[in-house]
Amino acid sequence: xxxxxxxxxxxxxxxxxxxxxxxxxxxxxxxxxxxxxxxxxxxxxxxxxxxxxxxxxxxxxxxxxxxxxxxxxxxxxxxxxxxxxxxxxxxxxxxxxxxxxxxxxxxxxxxxxxxxxxxxxxxxxxxxxxxxxxxxxxxxxxxxxxxxxxxxxxxxxxxxxxxxxxxxxxxxxxxxxxxxxxxxxxxxxxxxxxxxxxxxxxxxxxxxxxxxxxxxxxxxxxxxxxxxxxxxxxxxxxxxxxxxxxxxxxxxxxxxxxxxxxxxxxxxxxxxxxxxxxxxxxxxxxxxxxxxxxxxxxxxxxxxxxxxxxxxxxxxxxxxxxxxxxxxxxxxxxxxxxxxxxxxxxxxxxxxxx
Amino acid sequence: xxxxxxxxxxxxxxxxxxxxxxxxxxxxxxxxxxxxxxxxxxxxxxxxxxxxxxxxxxxxxxxxxxxxxxxxxxxxxxxxxxxxxxxxxxxxxxxxxxxxxxxxxxxxxxxxxxxxxxxxxxxxxxxxxxxxxxxxxxxxxxxxxxxxxxxxxxxxxxxxxxxxxxxxxxxxxxxxxxxxxxxxxxxxxxxxxxxxxxxxxxxxxxxxxxxxxxxxxxxxxxxxxxxxxxxxxxxxxxxxxxxxxxxxxxxxxxxxxxxxxxxxxxxxxxxxxxxxxxxxxxxxxxxxxxxxxxxxxxxxxxxxxxxxxxxxxxxxxxxxxxxxxxxxxxxxxxxxxxxxxxxxxxxxxxxxxxxxxxxxxxxxxxxxxxxxxxxxxxxxxxxxxxxxxxxxxxxxxxxxxxxxxxxxxxxxxxxxxxxxxxxxxxxxxxxxxxxxxxxx
Numbered sequence: 001x002x003x004x005x006x007x008x009x010x011x012x013x014x015x016x017x018x019x020x021x022x023x024x025x026x027x028x029x030x031x032x033x034x035x036x037x038x039x040x041x042x043x044x045x046x047x048x049x050x051x052x053x054x055x056x057x058x059x060x061x062x063x064x065x066x067x068x069x070x071x072x073x074x075x076x077x078x079x080x081x082x083x084x085x086x087x088x089x090x091x092x093x094x095x096x097x098x099x100x101x102x103x104x105x106x107x108x109x110x111x112x113x114x115x116x117x118x119x120x121x122x123x124x125x126x127x128x129x130x131x132x133x134x135x136x137x138x139x140x141x142x143x144x145x146x147x148x149x150x151x152x153x154x155x156x157x158x159x160x161x162x163x164x165x166x167x168x169x170x171x172x173x174x175x176x177x178x179x180x181x182x183x184x185x186x187x188x189x190x191x192x193x194x195x196x197x198x199x200x201x202x203x204x205x206x207x208x209x210x211x212x213x214x215x216x217x218x219x220x221x222x223x224x225x226x227x228x229x230x231x232x233x234x235x236x237x238x239x240x241x242x243x244x245x246x247x248x249x250x251x252x253x254x255x256x257x258x259x260x261x262x263x264x265x266x267x268x269x270x271x272x273x274x275x276x277x278x279x280x281x282x283x284x285x286x287x288x289x290x291x292x293x294x295x296x297x298x299x300x301x302x303x304x305x306x307x308x309x310x311x312x313x314x315x316x317x318x319x320x321x322x323x324x325x326x327x328x329x330x331x332x333x334x335x336x337x338x339x340x341x342x343x344x345x346x347x348x349x350x351x352x353x354x
Numbered sequence: 355x356x357x358x359x360x361x362x363x364x365x366x367x368x369x370x371x372x373x374x375x376x377x378x379x380x381x382x383x384x385x386x387x388x389x390x391x392x393x394x395x396x397x398x399x400x401x402x403x404x405x406x407x408x409x410x411x412x413x414x415x416x417x418x419x420x421x422x423x424x425x426x427x428x429x430x431x432x433x434x435x436x437x438x439x440x441x442x443x444x445x446x447x448x449x450x451x452x453x454x455x456x457x458x459x460x461x462x463x464x465x466x467x468x469x470x471x472x473x474x475x476x477x478x479x480x481x482x483x484x485x486x487x488x489x490x491x492x493x494x495x496x497x498x499x500x501x502x503x504x505x506x507x508x509x510x511x512x513x514x515x516x517x518x519x520x521x522x523x524x525x526x527x528x529x530x531x532x533x534x535x536x537x538x539x540x541x542x543x544x545x546x547x548x549x550x551x552x553x554x555x556x557x558x559x560x561x562x563x564x565x566x567x568x569x570x571x572x573x574x575x576x577x578x579x580x581x582x583x584x585x586x587x588x589x590x591x592x593x594x595x596x597x598x599x600x601x602x603x604x605x606x607x608x609x610x611x612x613x614x615x616x617x618x619x620x621x622x623x624x625x626x627x628x629x630x631x632x633x634x635x636x637x638x639x640x641x642x643x644x645x646x647x648x649x650x651x652x653x654x655x656x657x658x659x660x661x662x663x664x665x666x667x668x669x670x671x672x673x674x675x676x677x678x679x680x681x682x683x684x685x686x687x688x689x690x691x692x693x694x695x696x697x698x699x700x701x702x703x704x705x706x707x708x709x710x711x712x713x714x715x716x717x718x719x720x721x722x723x724x725x726x727x728x729x730x731x732x733x734x735x736x737x738x739x740x741x742x743x744x745x746x747x748x749x750x751x752x753x754x755x756x757x758x759x760x761x762x763x764x765x766x767x768x769x770x771x772x773x774x775x776x777x778x779x780x781x782x783x784x785x786x787x788x789x790x791x792x793x794x
Binding site: 155323 | 426430433434505507562566568569571572573575576577579580582583584586587590591701707710711714747749750751752753754755756757759760762763764766767770
């Protein structure tokens with residue numbers, strides 16, 4: 001078994017290195033092409049990639065995925081696999097729009113979005129922790145409930161799966177810094193982007209440098225020991241799952257305010273972002289900063305395909321280009337393979353049961 | 355395996371020692387390094403509880419989700435604004451009447467059996483059976499994978515690929531044959547193409563799981579998105595019906611469509627397709643319970659380590675069960691094309707996700723899947739009656755679908771209620787324990 005574990009971790013480490021290496025190499029090749037032959041397809045592709053607006057789009061597209069991934073890290077580190085992140089994003093995206101529509105304030109709507117996602121996460125927590133439901137099936141149920149409930153509510157209030165438009169968050173622009181090539185995108189962005197970057201740092205700090213973070217990790221790795229130390233394992237897990245609801249709520253609300261409207265046809269506007277988030281934190285090895293970087297890879301590919309369609313560099317039908325982020329997720333999973341997850345993830349913990 | 359050491363931090367809580375830790379894991383340390391093994395063990399255990407208890411839990415889950423559904427309809431009725439309220443309670447007006455909604459949902463789907471002059475051949479009942487037919491296939495697809503310990507969430511994508519493969523194969527074959535030959539070849543060709551297309555699309559996550567350890571929950575969900583996009587591209591750019599604005603293929607010739615027998619042809623239901631579905635149920639049941647492949651598959655689901663020790667080729671079992679699961683979904687897609695639509699069109703209803711509920715409700719049992727599929731057929735066909743008769747959004751059924759899964763997934767909740775009832779009311783208590791105690 002030790003050998004298997006070693007082989008697995010070597011394989012996943014080499015998988016990560018391989019993906020990072022390929023990404024860097026591809027950028028280098030394109031960069032050289034851009035310098036040598038600016039008019040070639042590869043050269044034009046490089047200028048699309050290196051533009052400020054591609055970075056801006058990447059950051060914008062990253063927001064919901066990163067928030068959901070941060071939530072997923074807390075839940076799974078505490079021993080509860082939350083596969084319902086997609087559902088949390090869906091419900092908060094709708095509620096945020098509805099809240100903003102009713103109160104007339106985007107920030108109040110933001111709060112309503114967080115509240116609804118936290119409530120759904122609380123239901124998930126009770127079902128998993130109190131009633132010992134299978135976490136994967138309960139997570140799928142959370143997703144499917146939200147997938148039905150959001151368009152249902154939208155039809156009740158707006159007569160169809162799409163809501164009215166309530167407007168978007170104003171971007172924060174810092175004069176001067178915003179005109180820096182490429183990196184200027186950081187200083188000319190929606191407050192949601194800044195909130196995301198702050199949330200990544202805070203999450204990292206909480207997980208690795210605070211008592212609560214230590215409890216969360218212990219609840220997932222060795223709940224027995226945590227129990228022996230006098231900490232209630234269930235309460236730690238409840239807190240972590242609720243936190244995943246709060247964080248996903250921010251992500252869903254930010255997603256909805258990005259265009260100012262909830263669209264609920266088919267897979268809704270969330271369109272798999274919650275599942276991509278799961279792969280992002282697995283690929284990022286449960287590290288918030290790692291999750292941010294791997295999300296940037298997926299979102300960067302998505303941003304590139306969006307820019308390619310408008311910039312008209314390569315003539316590929318949009319249906320096919322749109323598959324790129326999904327295919328990338330599958331490739332990453334195949335290359336990284338099995339990840340080392342918290343020891344007790346997926347297991348119930350029964351205090352006092354000997 | 356790695357990670358016997360809980361944490362490298364010096365100030366982490368003390369490790370009480372391996373002897374005690376073993377008691378709280380499920381006693382199978384060798385499998386605990388896999389991401390979903392714990393969940394899988396419980397999943398399989400879910401299927402191992404007695405038949406009586408399983409039926410009781412499924413029925414309780416149904417009743418409970420209907421109750422929650424009623425509350426949702428009531429609340430939505432209070433919050434919504436409408437011109438003519440359906441219900442007035444204590445001075446406040448409600449836009450929707452939940453009892454009327456459930457009346458339409460269930461009785462409407464059966465064609466109002468209590469209204470007099472009812473015939474089982476009525477059109478709404480035909481629509482219910484039509485939905486049931488497809489749902490039997492997606493339910494079987496999910497159940498087969500579940501029994502092997504695999505979460506196939508990609509039934510939807512496999513159905514979509516199977517549907518397109520079937521439509522293209524029938525259209526292509528129809529250009530070669532005609533007359534009686536067409537009558538006997540087109541439908542088998544369509545079914546085979548659907549099975550091959552769906553099977554191929556199920557083999558992708560199967561191979562990824564078997565040989566690259568890629569988690570199938572995520573890969574199958576991602577492949578659902580890919581299937582939607584790629585089929586849209588193919589139909590729009592290569593196989594479009596030039597006479598239509600919709601993204602669809604040309605209509606299949608009559609010989610390539612299931613004939614309507616007994617029922618009104620306008621209902622798009624063929625009793626032959628339903629019989630075919632029941633034959634598949636028997637086939638899957640036989641495969642699982644009476645063949646060595648089925649035995650390997652079930653053992654791999656219950657005890658992966660023991661199965662491997664006993665000589666089961668685990669990767670090959672994973673690959674073949676997901677391929678078979680995908681093929682079943684693909685046949686469902688073929689029927690959707692050859693019976694319901696008569697062509698392939700983008701935007702196929704979410705039969706795959708309903709299949710997850712069907713399978714979970716049936717405890718992953720092929721025979722149970724028939725009843726669960728009929729229930730969902732009622733819900734799907736009834737939701738059309740509801741949106742015709744009331745202004746309640748038909749997405750209500752989507753909410754019920756999720757709620758049912760949630761409640762079936764928490765048997766502990768019902769056992770708790772059962773124990774409470776047993777404490778207060780001895781008679782109902784014995785009923786619960788009798789159901790729970792019987793072994794099958």
